Amino acid sequence: MNFSLTDEQRMLVESAERYGRDKYTFEERRHIGSNPEGFSRQHWNQFAEMGWLALAIPESCGGLGGTATDIAMLMEPLGSALIIEPVVDTAILAASLIGASPDPAQREQWLGRIATGELIVALAHQEQASRNEYDFQVRTSATRTADGWSLSGQKHRVFHGAAASVLLVSAHLEGTADLGLFIVDSHSAGLSSEHYELIDGSRGADIRLNGVQVPATALLMNGGLTEQALEQALDQAILAGCSAAIGSMEAVMAMTADYLKTRVQYGKPLAQFQALQHRMAEMFVETDQSRAILHSALAAVESTDAGGRQAAISAAKYQISKAAYFVASQGIQLHGGIGTTEEYAVGHHYKMAVMFDQRFGDASFHLDRSSLGIDQLDQPLKGALYA
Amino acid sequence: MELYMTAEDEAFRDEVRAFLRENLNEDVIRRSNTGMHPPNEDDRRWWNRMLAEKGWAASHWPAEYGGTGWSHVQHHIFELECRLAGAPELRWQGLRLIGPVLYTFGSEAQKSRYLPPILKGEEMWAQGFSEPGAGSDLASLKTSAVIDGDDYIINGQKLWTTEGQYCEQGFFLVRTENSDRPQKGISMIIIDMKSPGVTVRQIPMINGEGSTCEVFLDNVRVPRENLIGEPGSAWVYAKFLLSNERTSSADIHKARADLERIRNIAAHELKDGKPLLGDAGFRRKLAALRIEVDALEWSVLRVMHEAPSRHPISACASVLKIRGSSLQQKLTELMVEALGQRSLRVYRRDEAYAQPDGNPLWPAYTPGVTADLMYLRSCTIYGGAMEVQKNIIAKLAFGF
Numbered sequence: 001m002n003f004s005l006t007d008e009q010r011m012l013v014e015s016a017e018r019y020g021r022d023k024y025t026f027e028e029r030r031h032i033g034s035n036p037e038g039f040s041r042q043h044w045n046q047f048a049e050m051g052w053l054a055l056a057i058p059e060s061c062g063g064l065g066g067t068a069t070d071i072a073m074l075m076e077p078l079g080s081a082l083i084i085e086p087v088v089d090t091a092i093l094a095a096s097l098i099g100a101s102p103d104p105a106q107r108e109q110w111l112g113r114i115a116t117g118e119l120i121v122a123l124a125h126q127e128q129a130s131r132n133e134y135d136f137q138v139r140t141s142a143t144r145t146a147d148g149w150s151l152s153g154q155k156h157r158v159f160h161g162a163a164a165s166v167l168l169v170s171a172h173l174e175g176t177a178d179l180g181l182f183i184v185d186s187h188s189a190g191l192s193s194e195h196y197e198l199i200d201g202s203r204g205a206d207i208r209l210n211g212v213q214v215p216a217t218a219l220l221m222n223g224g225l226t227e228q229a230l231e232q233a234l235d236q237a238i239l240a241g242c243s244a245a246i247g248s249m250e251a252v253m254a255m256t257a258d259y260l261k262t263r264v265q266y267g268k269p270l271a272q273f274q275a276l277q278h279r280m281a282e283m284f285v286e287t288d289q290s291r292a293i294l295h296s297a298l299a300a301v302e303s304t305d306a307g308g309r310q311a312a313i314s315a316a317k318y319q320i321s322k323a324a325y326f327v328a329s330q331g332i333q334l335h336g337g338i339g340t341t342e343e344y345a346v347g348h349h350y351k352m353a354v355m356f357d358q359r360f361g362d363a364s365f366h367l368d369r370s371s372l373g374i375d376q377l378d379q380p381l382k383g384a385l386y387a
Numbered sequence: 388m389e390l391y392m393t394a395e396d397e398a399f400r401d402e403v404r405a406f407l408r409e410n411l412n413e414d415v416i417r418r419s420n421t422g423m424h425p426p427n428e429d430d431r432r433w434w435n436r437m438l439a440e441k442g443w444a445a446s447h448w449p450a451e452y453g454g455t456g457w458s459h460v461q462h463h464i465f466e467l468e469c470r471l472a473g474a475p476e477l478r479w480q481g482l483r484l485i486g487p488v489l490y491t492f493g494s495e496a497q498k499s500r501y502l503p504p505i506l507k508g509e510e511m512w513a514q515g516f517s518e519p520g521a522g523s524d525l526a527s528l529k530t531s532a533v534i535d536g537d538d539y540i541i542n543g544q545k546l547w548t549t550e551g552q553y554c555e556q557g558f559f560l561v562r563t564e565n566s567d568r569p570q571k572g573i574s575m576i577i578i579d580m581k582s583p584g585v586t587v588r589q590i591p592m593i594n595g596e597g598s599t600c601e602v603f604l605d606n607v608r609v610p611r612e613n614l615i616g617e618p619g620s621a622w623v624y625a626k627f628l629l630s631n632e633r634t635s636s637a638d639i640h641k642a643r644a645d646l647e648r649i650r651n652i653a654a655h656e657l658k659d660g661k662p663l664l665g666d667a668g669f670r671r672k673l674a675a676l677r678i679e680v681d682a683l684e685w686s687v688l689r690v691m692h693e694a695p696s697r698h699p700i701s702a703c704a705s706v707l708k709i710r711g712s713s714l715q716q717k718l719t720e721l722m723v724e725a726l727g728q729r730s731l732r733v734y735r736r737d738e739a740y741a742q743p744d745g746n747p748l749w750p751a752y753t754p755g756v757t758a759d760l761m762y763l764r765s766c767t768i769y770g771g772a773m774e775v776q777k778n779i780i781a782k783l784a785f786g787f
Contacts, residue, residue: 001460002389003694009388069388250697257785277781281709284698284780288706292686293678299390299685315678371674375664377654380471381646381677384684385392385400385464 003295009073015050016074020081026345029082033201039085039163048117052078053091056236058099062112068236068301072243072294079244080251082348084202086120086160088244093237094121097168097181100229101220110166110183122164124155124184124207125230132361133234134369136227140209142171142180148215151182154208159359161186161205162195169209170230173222180222181229188212199351235313238360239301242294242316245324245356248349249287252331255346256280259335276334283330286323293319296384307373308382314361314370321363324353392460399457400464407472410437416473417751420648421739422719422759424598425550431475435508438477445482445506452490452498453506459691470640471647479635480549481505481512485558487631488575488624492616501556501577513580513587515545515559515602516625522546523775525560525625526569530604532561532576534611539563539576541584541607547769551587551600554580559604560625563618575621577613584608594761595733629771633704634687636770637711642680645718649673652725652752663725672721676714683710702783705776712766712773719760730757 005013024043032040047053056071057063066074071092078087091114098110098121113119127138140153151171158167169182184191190212193205221229257280260271270276293316300312328350332339339346357363373379380386392400415434418427438444439453447462448454457465470476486505489497504510521528530543541561551557557578566572578585584607589597616624653664653673663669689696690703723730734754743751767773781787 001391001688001692003689003692004388005695260787271785271787274778277787278774278777280785280787281777281780284702284784285706285709288686288703289679289682289710292689293682295390295685295689296681302391312681315681318675319678319682367671367674370678371670374650374670374674374677375654375662377650381650383467383643383681384688385396385460385467
């Protein structure tokens, strides 16, 4: 076992940290958040140039073939910088789904264009009745036509749906019990969408499909494969999001520590008050434990035991959701009134914590998901070394 | 990053498991698992000897003093398997605390006199650090050591000396000079616990036993050669001693064993006629603690391997102590909750260690759980109280 970074990983982390410091400053971030598109195409293109959008894509499809650990390394500094761009949604979640297609031609065609930054792809999967992305009960239907499929239904809460030129639409295949995943141009005839702003400045969409005609090749996968691919892709998105959330926590701790050292009240810097020191120490504990549980999940990704993998990833989501809330909320508290203002970064980290908790299943959902099998006494609970 | 066990590690685990299976018997396992403090003295001395014969008693010591040269992961596997198998817990103070100080700072004479009996479990060690007026603020200690010919004459009182009633030797912090910096005049010295003037008195604790002691030192005459290292340098050795122990303060192996114990109790205790373990509310509590244990275990591995971090490793070590000790308490609280009202019965040591009589009203998993809960109130206090650990983090991680 070793925790050292490879040279490539170190370069990746340093380049992302530098980018956050020099180019994606908080002022820039605020500016992007007020852009009606809800992201910056200019930064997106630079992400592509840095190779970040290719990291999760296999080499055979024009990507860099990075591991889950590589992706986590990249995401931490991007989380510190509070990037809004859909790195997780497009370059990890959508890329993973497309990569699960059994058709190599489809994989190559789409993944290469994600890697170059040409395409923003969003998952259009949730519907009115679904509580989170892990709900696979969809009502949107796909009906066979002479040369393909006709899609009808309504998709709700499509994250980055306003920016996406391509959508991955889940639909129930008519006449079967199968769930299919279709790749659909967002400008297709019969497709209409309504956009709205989300708390982090990104834009979501509700999408209506009214007999949208797609060719047979648009069906990327169906049946059990779809659910399996969704589950795996969501799990990967969670790991990336977890790492970004840890980056956010580190940023909150750093800015709060700086603030406590400079702000003077009652004749001395706030940093000298023990109650506040201890609060910072508690934030440190939560962040440290978040990093540790992320390692647990990264180790489990390598494991062949699917149940153990899911439990470990859910455990990470639960811990890190709670920790991100705690750290950001205490960051605001320790800043006092200034922390609640729009022009100060710490409140935006809090918004990120809320987004992170709600995306891909909240803490309660993952607590239950992590506990599957906890009552099977013949199976000891596996720890770090038995993942 | 390679976050997995190698085939070599797996083989090592099998070897450890086989050794434990062959050598531990049911009575020892039952006594070890009851959670009485102090644990059974005969069992732990016997087990120390068994491990010494195998060459595993002081696994983390350098090979030249009887250690094994195992990797971090192998140490972790060994400790975990011992705990899960119900092996007696070896006494900490000799093997873990003073042993490394002696082989690092001690004289050749001290090494050859004291290390072999520690290794074999023949001499147990008492730790004399705290005093009535010096708890977390150890630097204010008052016990004095004054030179008289070839000896020191030692006077003072020590407190919270764990299991001092069993110990043959002790390592004590004493003031050898009055310095303007309170840490500076403190020395570390070895005292034979049978010396005239040493009185050990057990303190009745809320767990119903005397797991810790007061030690009175009344004109105790100790040879000057018993001083460890340089006079006035004990602060350095004490810090070394604690930094050596930076990962064991998490007590991660016990936490893993406790999770299994809670599951076992909750699988047999009924709520509305069904196993408590199936109750959604209980499961969530257990699941949340299991996640804390998983996180703690990985943070232990990170500190063991000195994983790259933007924060000082000592701050991360304080996290282990903070989270580990509070988790010990939460786990035993949930265990007591699982037991329900059965947890309210007091078991004396002989009852707790007795063969289960098969009475379904008082299942075999009942004794000792609540004694452990009571005992563990101390674990957020000893070894640097929770609040002191938070001070340390604030200073090391944030520069406050």
